Amino acid sequence: MSPRFAFACTAGAVLLATSFAASAVDRPGMGGAELFNFHSCVNCHGAEGKNPVSRLVPSIGGMDAAEIEENALRILRGETDSEEAKLMKSAVAYSQACDAPPTTAEIQKIAEWLSTL
Numbered sequence: 001m002s003p004r005f006a007f008a009c010t011a012g013a014v015l016l017a018t019s020f021a022a023s024a025v026d027r028p029g030m031g032g033a034e035l036f037n038f039h040s041c042v043n044c045h046g047a048e049g050k051n052p053v054s055r056l057v058p059s060i061g062g063m064d065a066a067e068i069e070e071n072a073l074r075i076l077r078g079e080t081d082s083e084e085a086k087l088m089k090s091a092v093a094y095s096q097a098c099d100a101p102p103t104t105a106e107i108q109k110i111a112e113w114l115s116t117l
Contacts, residue, residue, distance in 0.1 A: 027106065041110065
């Protein structure tokens with residue numbers, strides 16, 4: 001990874017951590033399942049959020065939507081420094097979609113979809 005790309009991704013993660021306002025990067029046409037895949041959540045949480053790749057990654061499929069949303073937002077705002085949080089922040093910072101991290105509205109859509117599984 002080039003230093004310039006790493007800086008851009010890190011800058012994106014900092015922006016994500018400081019502001020979750022809906023913006024032009026919001027993809028309103030995508031549903032929760034599509035956003036879960038687009039933002040690479042599936043890579044760590046597994047299909048339908050029920051098959052995590054590591055003991056550090058929680059199984060989130062079927063959890064309460066408000067709990068999923070609250071936990072994701074707290075982690076991405078940097079309000080927790082657990083090993084799980086560090087892993088998630090790192091995944092967001094270096095994902096292929098790092099130039100367009102999930103907005104609050106997208107996290108809500110993902111959480112609502114996951115809660116139905």
